[in-house]
Amino acid sequence: MSERTVYFRFFSPLKRMPDALAHRLAVVDYNDRFALVATTHKPSGSERILGVARYDRVPGADVAEGAVAVVDEFQRRGLGGALLAILARVAREHGIKSFSLIVLPENQQMLGLLRKMGWIHQAKLSGGVYEISFDLPDST
Secondary structure, three states: HHHHHHHHHHHOOOOOOOOOHHHHOOOOOOOOEEEEEEEEOOOOOOOOOEEEEEEHHHHHHHHEEEEEOOOHOOOOOOOHHHHHHHHHHHHHHOOOOEEEEEEEOOOHHHHHHHHHOOOEEEEEOOEEEEEEEOOOOOOO
């Protein structure tokens, strides 16, 4: 991902992901901590990660913090929206009723995606970031 995309996802430049953060992002329990990964599919077996969507449940609650990141050349192609839609369905199946996200105001692509999906119900600018929360659509 470009430095800009990394900054939008982690709110700071990362030249190298710290081991502790990599471990936290990689270890999921498929209930309270869940992640989806979109990859290329090549018969040769060499795959590349194109995007990741994840949630982390607030302990003891039916709310989770959600996040999505897509590599630059696959942005604006529907991948982020598809990952978020699948993530929302999985979260509902695990008893999560709403997501909260923190988005930088300059991340207009993410804000636009959430608007397009109809998911900006509550947005508050606080400490230089948007705190956005929305109820997840009912599972179908």
